[in-house]
Amino acid sequence: MATILVVDDELGIRALLSEILSDEGHTIELAENAAQARSVREALRPDLVLLDIWMPDVDGISLLKEWGANGMLTMPVIMMSGHGTIDTAVEATKFGACAFLEKPITLQKLLRAVDQALTKPAVRSVLPAGSSAAPARSEGSVPAVAGAAAAGFAAAAPALAAVSSGPQAEQSFDLDRPLREARDAFEKSYFEFHLAKESGSMTRVAEKTGLERTHLYRKLKQLGVNLARNKRGGA
Numbered sequence: 436m437a438t439i440l441v442v443d444d445e446l447g448i449r450a451l452l453s454e455i456l457s458d459e460g461h462t463i464e465l466a467e468n469a470a471q472a473r474s475v476r477e478a479l480r481p482d483l484v485l486l487d488i489w490m491p492d493v494d495g496i497s498l499l500k501e502w503g504a505n506g507m508l509t510m511p512v513i514m515m516s517g518h519g520t521i522d523t524a525v526e527a528t529k530f531g532a533c534a535f536l537e538k539p540i541t542l543q544k545l546l547r548a549v550d551q552a553l554t555k556p557a558v559r560s561v562l563p564a565g566s567s568a569a570p571a572r573s574e575g576s577v578p579a580v581a582g583a584a585a586a587g588f589a590a591a592a593p594a595l596a597a598v599s600s601g602p603q604a605e606q607s608f609d610l611d612r613p614l615r616e617a618r619d620a621f622e623k624s625y626f627e628f629h630l631a632k633e634s635g636s637m638t639r640v641a642e643k644t645g646l647e648r649t650h651l652y653r654k655l656k657q658l659g660v661n662l663a664r665n666k667r668g669g670a
Contacts, residue, residue, distance in 0.1 A: 436460040437482035437553050442472040442498075443515065444490045448538075452485060455545065469493035476502075481510055483552050486532075488516040488523065496527060503531045511552040515540065521622070536645075544645060623658040626651075635662065 439461050441452045446467075453463040464479060466472040469492050476484070488495040495514055502508045514527040517538035524535040533555070534548045610617055626640070633639040641648045655662065 436462065438462045438464065438479060439549070440464045440466060440472065440475050440479070440481040440484045442466045442469075442484065442490070442495070443487040444468060445487075448487070448515075452540075452545070455542065456549065459546065459549075461549075469495075469498045472498060476507070476510075483510055483549065484512045485536075485549075486512050486514055488514055488527070489518065496523075496530065499527065499532060500530050511555075513548050513552055521618075525618075534645075548645075619658060622654075623660055626655055626658065626660050630655075630660070630662070637662075 436459075439456055441449055441456075441463060442465075443449050443452070444467050449465050449467065453465060456463050464475050464481060466475050468490050472484070472486070475481070486495045486499065493501075495516075499508070499512055499514070502512075508531045511533040512531060513534045513536060514524075514532045515536045515538060516523060527535050533552050536544060536548055612620075626644070629640045629643055633643065637648055637651060641651045644651065646654065
């Protein structure tokens with residue numbers, strides 16, 4: 436079992452996560468702000484950190500960047516937030532987070548994210564802030580290119596890299612466009628890929644992508660994804 440550091444300024448969240456993860460056999464350490472998190476991380480070198488984004492002293496993204504810039508990101512970090520957006524999740528992954536959990540966190544999502552983080556190698560190579568170098572290309576990932584748009588695609592690339600086969604697992608994108616348009620094009624292809632792979636099952640796609648069904652429906656409608664054509668037996 437692992438030593439897990441839970442960093443959250445809400446007492447109820449800390450207590451709940453501690454109880455759940457302790458029942459799974461893990462050793463839990465708690466911190467309510469960045470200062471305490473630094474101290475626990477230095478003293479105990481936890482195997483995993485669950486890190487809230489919004490905290491009163493230093494926000495979680497800034498702490499994540501700090502650990503990465505100082506060579507202290509030697510453990511997987513799962514970010515948590517009740518006000519997260521796709522941009523926030525992309526930024527967290529860009530700076531070394533292995534997963535992003537949206538509050539309220541369900542038991543199933545929590546345990547799955549923790550299990551995956553503890554069994555898969557964490558991302559160790561993080562570009563320092565302001566660096567213009569492109570991240571290295573990993574086998575099976577979307578080709579890395581320099582620039583802000585590339586960072587968003589590189590952050591989402593592991594979701595595609597994990598699929599060894601399936602409908603259009605590898606695609607190319609036109610990056611010579613505004614960032615929002617490029618990101619929307621990628622997200623539309625991403626969801627269309629999973630819908631086709633799961634024969635249009637919204638339940639399985641929601642589980643696969645880590646989104647609640649209502650959130651997933653809104654996102655697909657926003658992106659203009661055609662749900663009918665991805666159902667089993669459809670065109």
